[in-house]
Amino acid sequence: MMQRIEDFPFEIQISFHKVIEQYEKELEHIENEISREYIQQVIKYVADYPELKEGFTDPNLIEKFKPQIRILLDDLFPTILTNNEIKAAAVPFHNIIFNSSKRFKQILKDAGKEYKLSMRNLDDDIAYLFACIQILKKQGFNVDISRPFYYDIPDENGVTRHYRLALNADFVEIIRKDSAPEITQDDVDHLVENIDDLELWKEKFPPDSYIFKGFTIVNLTDVTIDDAISELKTTLLFEEVNEKEEVARLQEIFRSIYKISDLRVGITSFNRRDMVFERLNNNEEISSYILDQELVNECDTGICESGLQKLIEQNDYFTISNVDDYLKKHNNLLGKNLKKHEVKSCILAPIAKNGRLLGVLELVSRRKNELNSINAIKLDDILPYIVTTMERNQNDFENRVKAVIQSECTSIHPSVLWVFEKEAKKFIKDFDKDGLASFKDITFKDVYPLYGQIDIVASSEARNDAIKKDLLDQLDIILNIIGKAYEIEQLPIYDQVKYRISDFKEELESKLNASSEQKVFNLLQKEVNPLMSHLKKQSEEIKSLVQEYKDKLNPETGIVYNHRQKYDQTVQQINRTMSRYIDRKQIQAQQIYPHYFERYKTDGVDHNMYIGASMANKKPFNKVYLFNLRLWQLSTMCEMENRFYKLQENTPIKLDAASLILVYNSTMSIRYRMDEKKFDVDGTYNARYEIIKKRIDKAYVKGTEERVTQKGKMTIVYSSTSDEREYLQYIKYLQAKKYLGEQVEILELEDVQGVVGLKAIRVNILYTLDNEHSEETITYEDLMEELH
Numbered sequence: 001m002m003q004r005i006e007d008f009p010f011e012i013q014i015s016f017h018k019v020i021e022q023y024e025k026e027l028e029h030i031e032n033e034i035s036r037e038y039i040q041q042v043i044k045y046v047a048d049y050p051e052l053k054e055g056f057t058d059p060n061l062i063e064k065f066k067p068q069i070r071i072l073l074d075d076l077f078p079t080i081l082t083n084n085e086i087k088a089a090a091v092p093f094h095n096i097i098f099n100s101s102k103r104f105k106q107i108l109k110d111a112g113k114e115y116k117l118s119m120r121n122l123d124d125d126i127a128y129l130f131a132c133i134q135i136l137k138k139q140g141f142n143v144d145i146s147r148p149f150y151y152d153i154p155d156e157n158g159v160t161r162h163y164r165l166a167l168n169a170d171f172v173e174i175i176r177k178d179s180a181p182e183i184t185q186d187d188v189d190h191l192v193e194n195i196d197d198l199e200l201w202k203e204k205f206p207p208d209s210y211i212f213k214g215f216t217i218v219n220l221t222d223v224t225i226d227d228a229i230s231e232l233k234t235t236l237l238f239e240e241v242n243e244k245e246e247v248a249r250l251q252e253i254f255r256s257i258y259k260i261s262d263l264r265v266g267i268t269s270f271n272r273r274d275m276v277f278e279r280l281n282n283n284e285e286i287s288s289y290i291l292d293q294e295l296v297n298e299c300d301t302g303i304c305e306s307g308l309q310k311l312i313e314q315n316d317y318f319t320i321s322n323v324d325d326y327l328k329k330h331n332n333l334l335g336k337n338l339k340k341h342e343v344k345s346c347i348l349a350p351i352a353k354n355g356r357l358l359g360v361l362e363l364v365s366r367r368k369n370e371l372n373s374i375n376a377i378k379l380d381d382i383l384p385y386i387v388t389t390m391e392r393n394q395n396d397f398e399n400r401v402k403a404v405i406q407s408e409c410t411s412i413h414p415s416v417l418w419v420f421e422k423e424a425k426k427f428i429k430d431f432d433k434d435g436l437a438s439f440k441d442i443t444f445k446d447v448y449p450l451y452g453q454i455d456i457v458a459s460s461e462a463r464n465d466a467i468k469k470d471l472l473d474q475l476d477i478i479l480n481i482i483g484k485a486y487e488i489e490q491l492p493i494y495d496q497v498k499y500r501i502s503d504f505k506e507e508l509e510s511k512l513n514a515s516s517e518q519k520v521f522n523l524l525q526k527e528v529n530p531l532m533s534h535l536k537k538q539s540e541e542i543k544s545l546v547q548e549y550k551d552k553l554n555p556e557t558g559i560v561y562n563h564r565q566k567y568d569q570t571v572q573q574i575n576r577t578m579s580r581y582i583d584r585k586q587i588q589a590q591q592i593y594p595h596y597f598e599r600y601k602t603d604g605v606d607h608n609m610y611i612g613a614s615m616a617n618k619k620p621f622n623k624v625y626l627f628n629l630r631l632w633q634l635s636t637m638c639e640m641e642n643r644f645y646k647l648q649e650n651t652p653i654k655l656d657a658a659s660l661i662l663v664y665n666s667t668m669s670i671r672y673r674m675d676e677k678k679f680d681v682d683g684t685y686n687a688r689y690e691i692i693k694k695r696i697d698k699a700y701v702k703g704t705e706e707r708v709t710q711k712g713k714m715t716i717v718y719s720s721t722s723d724e725r726e727y728l729q730y731i732k733y734l735q736a737k738k739y740l741g742e743q744v745e746i747l748e749l750e751d752v753q754g755v756v757g758l759k760a761i762r763v764n765i766l767y768t769l770d771n772e773h774s775e776e777t778i779t780y781e782d783l784m785e786e787l788h
Contacts, residue, residue: 007207008093008131009128009131009132009135009205009206009209010174010208010210010211010212011057011208011210011212012059012091012096012212013055013211013212013213013214014055014057014059014062014096014214015053015055015056015213016069016072016073017053017055017173017213017214018173019073019171020043020046020072023039023042027040027043042072045068046071046072049065049068051065052068055213055214059091062096062098066098073089073099076089076217077089081101083101083102084101084103085219086101086103086104086107086163086219087217087218087219087220088100088101088104088217088218089215089216089217090215090218091215091216092167093127093131095117095118095119097218104220107155110154110155110156111153111154111155112154115154117151117153119149120149120151120152121380122149125198128202129195129198131205132204132205134174135174135176135210136183136188138174141183141185143188143192144259144374144375147375148164149165149167150162150163150165150223151163151165151220162222163221163223164220165218165220166218166220166221167216167217167218168216168217168218169216172214173211174212174213176210179206180206180209181203181205181206181209187204188369189321189322189369191204192369192372192373193319193321193322193372193373194373195372195373195374195376196373250265251263251264251265254382258371258375260365262365263364263365263371264287264289264341264364265287265361265363265364266289266290266361266362267280267287267288267361268289268291268360268362270312270357270358272356277291277303278291279291280359289337289338289343289346289362290303290360290362292333303318303332303333306318307348310350311357311360312357315355315357316350317348317373317376317379318347319345319346319373319376320338320346321368322344322345322368323338323343323344326338327339338364343365343366344365344368344370345364345367345369345371345372346362346365346371347371347372347376347379349363349379350383351383352387361383415595415596415597416442416444416615419444419617420442423439423442424439441671441673442671443669443671444610444615444669444670444671445612445667445669446614446668447596447610447612447667448610448612448664449608449609449610449668449670450609450610450630450633450661450662451606451609451661451664451693452633452660452661453604453606453607453660453697454578454605454637454640454641455606455658455659455697455709456571456574456604456655457656457657457711458656459603459604460603462567462653462655463564465563466564466567466653467563468508469562470559470561470562470564471520472505472508473563474520474552474560475501475504475508475520476505477549478497478501478528478549479501479502480545481535481545482494482497482501482531482535483498484539484542485538488539488542497528497531501523504519504520504523521557524558532549532550565652569651569652570648570651570653571603571655573651574604574651574655575601575604577647578640578644579599579601579605581640581643582599583599592628592629592632593611593616593619593625593629594616594617595609595611595612595615595629596608596609596610596611596615596670596679605640608679610679611629612667630730631730633661634716634730634731634734635734635739637659637714638714638739638740639739641765641767642767642768645657645767656711656712658697658711658713658715659714659715659765660696660697660715660716660717661715661716662692662693662696662718663717663723664692665718665719665720665722665723668681669681688755691753692717695752695755696708696758697709699758700750701749701760702747703750708749708760710762712764712781713743713762713764713765714763714764714765715760715761716762717749718758718759718760718761719757719758719759728744728761731761739766740763741764741766743763743764744761744762744763745760745761745762747759747761748760
C-alpha cells in the first residue's frame with residue numbers, strides 16, 4: 001500500500017544499507033559457525049542487488065525486490081511471530097508499507113478493498129511539520145513531540161478498531177543537502193512559537209532539502225479497549241475536580257505525559273455572559289495563573305487580544321513558549337501573573353464543547369520552550385475528559401435525579417422508570433427547599449396481573465437423590481481404602497471404622513433425612529480424615545487411592561461432589577437458558593403495550609407481569625392489550641418447554657418440567673415498597689392473589705391424590721367461566737399452530753388453605769426436537785423416547 005507526499009522536506013531513498021552494515025559488523029566478532037555462515041550467505045546474496053544498499057526512490061521497486069527484502073529482513077521479522085505481531089517495514093508519513101507480518105496483512109484484508117490506510121488526524125501539513133521536527137531532533141535540538149499516532153481500521157464486521165503505532169528508526173539516516181539552510185537555536189525558538197506558520201517551516205526546511213535514507217519498522221498495538229479505560233479515567237480523575245486533591249492528582253498525570261517533574265496545573269472558569277474569567281466555583285485553593293489571587297478578571301484586560309480570540313472564538317490553544325519575550329510585547333496582567341509565579345513557558349488550553357468555551361486548562365513550566373505550540377498537541381486526547389467535567393455543572397440536575405433513583409430504589413424496569421423519575425424530581429425539589437425529603441412508595445392502581453412458572457418436577461427429590469449417591473460413593477471409597485490397609489496391617493481401629501461406615505451406609509440406603517449429611521461430615525472429621533494421613537504411608541497403592549479420594553472432594557465441604565455437581569450444573573444451565581429466552585421475548589412483548597415484567601430463578605423460572613393504564617405514560621389502555629399479552633405468555637411458555645428439553649440433549653442429567661399459568665380476572669393495586677426495594681400487592685384483598693400464587697403448584701385435582709401440574713402438560717388455573725372461554729380459544733389457536741395437543745381436560749381443584757372455587761385447564765404440549773414449529777410434532781412420551 002503506497003501513498004507518496006510530493007511536497008516534503010525529505011527526498012525519500014528506500015535503503016537497507018544499515019541492515020547490511022550491521023551484518024558486516026557482526027561478522028567481526030561472531031563465534032557461532034552456523035550464524036556466521038548464515039550471515040555470509042545473506043551478504044553474498046544481497047551483493048547481487050546493489051540497489052538495496054545504495055537506495056532507490058521509486059517505491060514500485062519494492063515489489064521487484066520483494067524476495068530479497070524478505071531474506072534481508074528475516075532476523076527483524078521472525079517467521080515464528082508473524083501470526084502474532086502487527087508489524088511492517090515502512091516509510092513514515094507516506095503510508096509506504098512493505099514486508100508486513102501475516103497478522104498485519106490479515107487486518108488490512110479484513111478492512112476491505114475500499115479501505116485506505118491512513119494515520120488519524122495526520123494531513124500533509126502536519127506530516128511536513130513532524131518531518132521537520134525529526135530533522136531538529138537528529139541535529140540535537142531538544143524538541144519533544146512524542147505524541148502517539150493511531151490507525152483506525154475496521155475489522156471484518158465493520159467495527160472500527162484502534163491501533164497505536166510504534167516506530168523504530170534505527171535503520172534511518174537523515175542526510176542534509178548543501179541547499180538546506182543552517183538551523184540555529186534562535187531559529188528553533190522562532191519556529192516553536194509559530195507552529196501554525198507552515199510557510200515559515202518550509203522556509204527553514206525547504207522541500208527535498210534533506211535525504212531520508214533507510215526505512216522504519218512499525219509495530220501496531222490494539223488499543224480498542226482503551227475506550228473502556230477512558231470511562232474509568234473520567235470518573236477517577238475528574239469527578240469533583242473542584243477539590244484540591246483531585247487537581248493535584250490531575251497534575252501528576254500531566255507531569256507524566258510531559259515528562260516535566262515540576263509542571264503545575266491550573267483551571268479557570270469562563271463566564272461568557274459577562275465575558276469574564278472566574279475562579280472555578282470561587283475556590284481559592286485551585287490555582288489560576290490567569291487570575292492569580294483575583295476572583296474575577298475582565299478578559300480584555302487580563303489577556304492579550306490574540307490569545308483571547310484563540311481561546312474564546314477559535315477554541316484553540318494559546319501557548320507562550322517564552323514568557324519573558326511575551327512580557328516585552330504585552331505588558332498585561334497575564335504576563336505579570338505568570339512571571340510572579342516563575343513561569344517561563346505555558347499552555348492555555350480551551351475547555352470547550354460545540355464551540356462554546358467553558359473554561360481554560362493552564363499548564364505552566366519554570367523553563368522556556370518546555371511548553372510550546374508543538375507539545376500542546378498532546379492535549380488533544382486528554383481535553384475531552386476535562387470538558388466532561390466542566391459540563392457536569394450544566395447536567396447536574398439530571399445526574400441528581402438518577403442518583404436519587406439509584407440510592408432510593410433498586411434496578412427499575414424501563415417501562416415504569418418515568419414514574420420514578422417524576423418522584424425523584426419531587427424529592428430533589430423538597431430537599432433543596434428545606435433539606436427534608438423522602439422518596440414515597442410508588443403505587444399503580446387497577447392493573448391486571450399475569451403469573452407463570454416453569455418448575456422442575458420433583459426437584460427436592462432429585463437433589464436429595466444426588467446427595468445420597470454422593471455420600472454412598474464416598475463411604476464405598478473409604479471402605480475400599482481401609483480394606484486395602486487392613487490387608488497390610490490388621491489394626492482393630494480399621495475394623496471399628498469399617499463397622500461405623502457400614503452402619504451409616506445402611507441408614508442412608510433406607511432413608512436420607514435432614515441430619516444424614518451432618519452425621520457423615522462428623523464421622524469424616526473425627527474418625528476418617530485423621531486416619532487418611534496415616535493410611536497414605538502404608539503403600540504406594542494406598543497413597544494413590546487416598547489422593548484419588550481427595551481429588552473427588554469438594555474443597556469447601558470435604559464431601560464428594562459428583563452427582564450433586566451434575567444436578568447443580570443442569571439446573572443452572574436450564575435457568576440461564578430459560579431466563580435469557582424469556583428476557584429476549586419480553587422485549588417483543590413490550591411492543592404490545594408497555595407493562596411491568598420481572599422474572600426470578602428458583603428450581604425453574606417464574607415471572608410476574610402487570611399491565612394497566614396507570615403503568616403506561618399517557619398511552620390509552622384497552623383490554624385487547626391484556627388478551628394479546630395472555631396469548632403471548634401462553635405461546636412463549638410452550639416455546640420455553642421446548643427449549644427446556646432441547647437443552648437436555650447435552651446436560652449431565654435429565655430433568656422434567658411442569659408449567660403453570662395463573663389467570664386473575666380482577667384488577668389490583670401494586671406498590672413499590674421502599675424498605676424492601678421491590679413491587680408487592682397493595683391491600684388485604686389483593687393479598688389473596690399472592691396466597692394463590694405461592695400455593696397453587698402444590699394443589700390437587702378434586703377427589704384425587706393427583707397434583708394439578710404434570711410433566712408434559714400446560715396447566716392454566718382460573719376461577720371464572722369467562723376466563724375458561726377465553727383460554728379455550730387461545731388453546732384452539734395454539735393447537736392449529738402445533739404448540740398444543742388435543743388432550744384438553746377441565747378440572748376442579750381441592751380448596752387451598754382458604755382459597756375455594758379454583759378450576760384448571762390442562763392440555764398436553766407438543767414438542768419439536770429442532771425447536772422449529774413445523775408440521776412434525778411429537779408428544780411428551782415420544783420426546784422421552786428420543787432423549788433416552
